[in-house]
Amino acid sequence: MINLLFSGNGKVFDGVLTCMLSILKRTDTKEAFRIYVYTMDVTRIKPEYTPISEEMIAFLDGVVKQYHPDNSVVRVDVTELYEKEFKHCPNEGAYCSPYTLLRLFADIVPDMPDKLLYLDVDILFNRDICLLYDTDVSDVEYAAARDHYGKYLIRPDYVNAGVLLLNLKKIKETGLLVKARKLIKEKKLVFADQSAVIRSTSCKKMLPQKFNDQKFLHKSTVVRHFSKRLFYLPYPHTANIKQWRVSDVHRIFHYYVFDDVLYEYLYLKRKFEEETQTENFRNRI
Numbered sequence: 001m002i003n004l005l006f007s008g009n010g011k012v013f014d015g016v017l018t019c020m021l022s023i024l025k026r027t028d029t030k031e032a033f034r035i036y037v038y039t040m041d042v043t044r045i046k047p048e049y050t051p052i053s054e055e056m057i058a059f060l061d062g063v064v065k066q067y068h069p070d071n072s073v074v075r076v077d078v079t080e081l082y083e084k085e086f087k088h089c090p091n092e093g094a095y096c097s098p099y100t101l102l103r104l105f106a107d108i109v110p111d112m113p114d115k116l117l118y119l120d121v122d123i124l125f126n127r128d129i130c131l132l133y134d135t136d137v138s139d140v141e142y143a144a145a146r147d148h149y150g151k152y153l154i155r156p157d158y159v160n161a162g163v164l165l166l167n168l169k170k171i172k173e174t175g176l177l178v179k180a181r182k183l184i185k186e187k188k189l190v191f192a193d194q195s196a197v198i199r200s201t202s203c204k205k206m207l208p209q210k211f212n213d214q215k216f217l218h219k220s221t222v223v224r225h226f227s228k229r230l231f232y233l234p235y236p237h238t239a240n241i242k243q244w245r246v247s248d249v250h251r252i253f254h255y256y257v258f259d260d261v262l263y264e265y266l267y268l269k270r271k272f273e274e275e276t277q278t279e280n281f282r283n284r285i
Contacts (some may be wrong), residue, residue: 001031001032001033001034002029002031002032002033002034002117002129002130002133003033003034003036003112003113003114003115003116003117003148004023004033004034004035004036004116004117004123004257005035005036005038005103005106005116005117005118005119006035006036006037006038006117006118006119006120007037007038007039007100007102007103007123008018008037008038008039008052008097008098008099008102009039009040009048009049009050009051009052009099010050010051010052011036011048012052012099012121013052013056013060013183013272014121014242014244014265014269015120015121015122015242015243015244016035016037016060016121017060017063017244017268017269018124018244018261018265019119019121019123019124019125019243020035020060020063020064020073021063021261021265021268022123022124022126022258022261023124023125023217023266024064024067025074025260025261026127026128026129027125027128027129028128028130029128029130032068032072033068033069033071033072034071034072034074034113034168034264035060035064035071035072035073035074036076036116037057037059037060037073037074037075037230038076038078038100038102038103038104038109038248038249039051039052039074039075039077039078039102040077040078040079040082040099041077041078042079042081042082042083042098045092045098047103047159049097049098049099051075051077051079052062052075053066053144053282054075055276055279056272057073057074057075057260059268059272059275060073061073062267066117067259069146070072070274076109076218078102078105078109080102080110081105081108082098082101082102082105085105085181085184085185085266086101086181086184086185088184089184089185089189090184090188090189091184091188091189091193091280095190095191095192096192098195100192101184101192101193103118103161103164103193104177104181104184104193104196104197105177106118106166106168106171106177107168107171107172107176107177107178108177112168113168114165114167114168114169115133115137115165115167115168116165116168117129117133117137117164117165117227118130118161118164118165118166119162119167120162120163120225120227121162121244122162122226122227122242122243123162123163123212123223123225123226123227124224124226124243124258124261125222125223125224126217126221126222126224126257127221128222129141129221129222130205131211131222132165132211132222133165135165135205135207137165137166137167137170137205138167138170139170139203140167140170140203140204140205141166141167141171141174141176141201141203141204142164142165142167142176142197142205143164143165143173143174143202143204143205143206144159144160144161144163144164144165144167144200144204144205144206144207144208144211144212144216144222145159145163145206145208145209145211145212145213146158146160146206146209146212147159147162147214148158148160148213148214148215150208155192157206159194159198159204159206160194160212160214160225160227161191161193161194161197161198161205162212162214162227162262163207163211163225164197164221165207165213167202171202174202174203176197176199176200176201176202177197177200179196179199179200180193180196180197180199180200181196183196183200184196184201185211188264197245210222210223211223212225213225214226215255217255218259224243225231226241226242226243227232227240228240243258243262244262244265246263246265246266251264254266
């Protein structure tokens with residue numbers, strides 16, 4: 001079983017769908033995938049902070065089962081855990097959203113596997129996920145690649161937490177996530193969960209940049225991470241271009257290698273919207 005973890009509210013639907021499709025289309029394995037999505041209701045913070053819906057999860061589950069009957073997408077509501085651990089903590093206004101903190105519960109959510117690959121949703125796989133997932137992490141807490149900007153501006157081994165191959169057995173022994181949660185509750189951190197994980201790390205494995213490339217797409221790239229990046233033309237500026245903005249992927253990045261993924265995404269997104277509209281209409285009758 002290949003175990004993956006995403007987190008977020010309904011707004012992650014596009015990212016999870018595109019990332020899943022890229023994995024399924026690029027991977028040659030007989031192993032089934034179990035894909036966990038941590039979510040929560042924190043509408044007390046913002047009205048849009050509602051959990052990803054059961055309908056979205058059911059649709060995603062149907063998509064992955066077309067590739068392997070044992071594939072599954074599992075919704076895990078961690079609202080109670082979040083409110084107990086992080087309610088009104090200094091990092092609720094995290095640089096992305098409070099949903100970025102949810103990966104820090106992986107050691108205390110029941111029945112999670114020992115080996116787990118956490119992925120941000122703004123990711124596409126260019127090559128087989130097994131090149132990453134089969135990495136030996138038996139003697140470390142996790143494996144991760146360097147942050148493109150952090151390795152220059154902060155320190156050479158500064159990692160990007162958008163791709164974390166977790167060894168939960170080791171993490172429970174060292175208390176990495178216990179320490180990270182403590183930091184989140186005690187002080188405001190620049191990059192919230194990422195900063196907390198890095199400060200709490202005892203032992204990690206550094207991965208080549210091809211396993212989390214935040215700026216370039218090479219033939220060797222396994223993971224292309226569409227995080228915010230710096231552009232120099234026509235003037236220096238940052239932009240946050242995500243893979244589900246298909247026209248921008250073509251116009252700005254000139255990427256066409258993902259078209260099989262992105263065009264299927266557009267078809268499936270429209271199908272989901274039509275099914276949802278039909279169901280809503282039936283419920284009104």
